[in-house]
Amino acid sequence: MNDALAIDVRGMTKRFGSLVAVDHIDLQVRQGEIHGFLGPNGSGKTTFIRMLCGLLKPDDGHGICLDHNVITQSEAIKRQVGYMTQRFSFWEDLSIRENLDFIGRMYGIAHRRQAVHDAMRRLGLENRQHQLAGSLSGGWKQRLALAACMIHRPRLLLLDEPTAGVDPVARREFWDEIHALAEEGLTFLITTHYMDEAERCHRLAFIAAGRMLTRGSLDEVVADSKLVTWAVNGPDLQKLIAPLQRQPGVEQATVFGNSLHVSGINPSEVYRAITPYQRKPYFWRQVEPSLEDVFVHLMTRKAVPQ
Amino acid sequence: MRRDRLTFGMMIGIPLLQLIIFGYAINSDPKHLPTAVLLADDGPHVRTILSAMKNSGYFDLTLLASSETQARQLLARGQVQFVISIPPDFTRDLLRGDRPTVLVEADASDPAATSNALAAMKTIMNGSLRADLKGPTASLNASDGPIHLAVHGLYNPEAITQYNIIPGLMGVVLTMTMVMITSVAITRESERGTMENLLAMPTRPLEVLIGKIIPYTLVGYVQMGLILLAAYFIFDVYVTGSYLLLLAISLPFICANLGVGITFSTIARNQLQALQMSFFFFLPSLLLSGFMFPFRGMPQWAQTIGQMLPLTHYLRVVRGITLKASGLGDIVFELWPIGVFLVLSLAVGVARYRRTLD
Numbered sequence A: 001m002n003d004a005l006a007i008d009v010r011g012m013t014k015r016f017g018s019l020v021a022v023d024h025i026d027l028q029v030r031q032g033e034i035h036g037f038l039g040p041n042g043s044g045k046t047t048f049i050r051m052l053c054g055l056l057k058p059d060d061g062h063g064i065c066l067d068h069n070v071i072t073q074s075e076a077i078k079r080q081v082g083y084m085t086q087r088f089s090f091w092e093d094l095s096i097r098e099n100l101d102f103i104g105r106m107y108g109i110a111h112r113r114q115a116v117h118d119a120m121r122r123l124g125l126e127n128r129q130h131q132l133a134g135s136l137s138g139g140w141k142q143r144l145a146l147a148a149c150m151i152h153r154p155r156l157l158l159l160d161e162p163t164a165g166v167d168p169v170a171r172r173e174f175w176d177e178i179h180a181l182a183e184e185g186l187t188f189l190i191t192t193h194y195m196d197e198a199e200r201c202h203r204l205a206f207i208a209a210g211r212m213l214t215r216g217s218l219d220e221v222v223a224d225s226k227l228v229t230w231a232v233n234g235p236d237l238q239k240l241i242a243p244l245q246r247q248p249g250v251e252q253a254t255v256f257g258n259s260l261h262v263s264g265i266n267p268s269e270v271y272r273a274i275t276p277y278q279r280k281p282y283f284w285r286q287v288e289p290s291l292e293d294v295f296v297h298l299m300t301r302k303a304v305p306q
Numbered sequence B: 001m002r003r004d005r006l007t008f009g010m011m012i013g014i015p016l017l018q019l020i021i022f023g024y025a026i027n028s029d030p031k032h033l034p035t036a037v038l039l040a041d042d043g044p045h046v047r048t049i050l051s052a053m054k055n056s057g058y059f060d061l062t063l064l065a066s067s068e069t070q071a072r073q074l075l076a077r078g079q080v081q082f083v084i085s086i087p088p089d090f091t092r093d094l095l096r097g098d099r100p101t102v103l104v105e106a107d108a109s110d111p112a113a114t115s116n117a118l119a120a121m122k123t124i125m126n127g128s129l130r131a132d133l134k135g136p137t138a139s140l141n142a143s144d145g146p147i148h149l150a151v152h153g154l155y156n157p158e159a160i161t162q163y164n165i166i167p168g169l170m171g172v173v174l175t176m177t178m179v180m181i182t183s184v185a186i187t188r189e190s191e192r193g194t195m196e197n198l199l200a201m202p203t204r205p206l207e208v209l210i211g212k213i214i215p216y217t218l219v220g221y222v223q224m225g226l227i228l229l230a231a232y233f234i235f236d237v238y239v240t241g242s243y244l245l246l247l248a249i250s251l252p253f254i255c256a257n258l259g260v261g262i263t264f265s266t267i268a269r270n271q272l273q274a275l276q277m278s279f280f281f282f283l284p285s286l287l288l289s290g291f292m293f294p295f296r297g298m299p300q301w302a303q304t305i306g307q308m309l310p311l312t313h314y315l316r317v318v319r320g321i322t323l324k325a326s327g328l329g330d331i332v333f334e335l336w337p338i339g340v341f342l343v344l345s346l347a348v349g350v351a352r353y354r355r356t357l358d
């Protein structure tokens, strides 16, 4: 990872009628970085990514993407960007190989056969190369999509929920692959709703309702949230949830496996809330909030204006 | 249904369109057919005959031809439906009771357009002279009438309907498939999301369009080939003119229809809508172009609409080449309306064709 920026855009805005889908978002992504892009459904992630690769015209904003002006030079940007759409968008009546070959031709790449072959091998698609794309299962469709958006050796990959519906083993392999590619200098901007994936990103941006809420590394985002979380172990934790949630200062009380996480912004209020239960058989300890705690915290704060 | 206004509009619009076309535009008894006369004699009896023809409503005497060649050319180009030749010494022969021959040459490529007028012609001509021939000449009115009428149906002498329908079918099939296939296929591209993928690639929209147009053009030619083969082997309809010319002038026609298809695809939000719009275009093309019903039988407003449709002109060209052995010179004036339509439809289609998703 070096300090050169692959993406440096400011004030990106997109309106659909009266709806402001993306509202003055700034984003900087360093080269070789894996940047997570999080936000609830309908927060504007897809819209933002589409503006980056010239699929939508921004209503406002300016900046640089891979050394090109993001407003005026989208043709040049497209050549160096691989975009994986959220929805499967390949030709269902073509086979895997034909799809890849067609895309290779659209990019006008040299040594197309070899490139198609490499792409298929990298994602384990060789055995199914003659299967029609329309008949693939969800996970295999995702792999095809990933193979397709890397076929022209882009410098930046914009992946919109690339692992939705992919099994855990394949997801693990996929992320290992992404880290390996980032090591070689590729830059990634990835949207996801999986927190474990978000934790594997170098840095994160969190948007809601088109606005940037927080940005930074995992630790920074967690620290920034100023969230305090206590975990409790013991029997019948379910019974604690309702009374705890009624206490002032408790934002969340959620069970994670064998423990219950109680979080809030104000340390003394949270402490006061759990005091009545600090007795046997409950065992309390303060923990680092998980990214999910932070995510939910940011979202509930959005919903209830301060 | 409430959300899909276009579908709703079409469900009202299509029956309305049919109602108007079938109710008002179609007339199976075509009148006011343009007629040229070649006069080698212009005595008073000739004038009587001509004015009676005019008064019958079937014939509009639009032109006085100066020579046999000119008259033939008018017919070949479809500018007139009939040429009536009055022979020299007509008046003398008439009064002598020699029953002079009046030659009527008809463009019979569409039997439906001429049959009624021809059937009426004999009565009109002989009847008109009845008032003229009085007193000593009244005997000429006897039995067969004072003149002899010779009718030559040119281009399709046996009045076989297939000769007219099958070449025309080529234009109809091309219109239907070209407009429908392109509009539905491109709409499907956006519906399935593959358009998003295409647009994210560094291809120019024009390249994508051309990539789509070329295969469809080939499909169009395959269709033409099939129809021509079937026409030849099954229906005995063969092209009297140049195959090469036929194939060449089909290109602008096919592209004009592709342009319409592209334009529709930029408006339609799903494949069903694209199909409905294609149908909305196809219906007047089929009914007002002169394919189903004689063009000259329609009222003026319907003819004006028909003139704007490329199929109308293409039909004339195809019928000209297959039945009349027309050369380029005979059809140029039908080509430019197709050309204008081509330029307009492609311009609108390409301009509206999206470069972005919004």
Ligand SMILES: Nc1ncnc2c1ncn2[C@@H]1O[C@H](COP(=O)(O)OP(=O)(O)OP(=O)(O)O)[C@@H](O)[C@H]1O
Pocket (backbone or CB within 6 Å): A016, A019, A021, A039, A040, A041, A042, A043, A044, A045, A046, A047, A048, A086
């Ligand atoms: N073409 C469009 N026309 C009108 N509104 C749109 C359009 N595309 C997106 N929107 C609206 O913009 C907002 C942001 O949508 P977007 O798809 O960017 O969200 P997202 O963050 O990608 O959501 P998800 O996590 O569900 O994929 C939504 O409210 C959506 O309804």
Ligand SMILES: [Mg+2]
Pocket (backbone or CB within 6 Å): A045, A046, A047, A086, A160
């Ligand atoms: Mg999205």
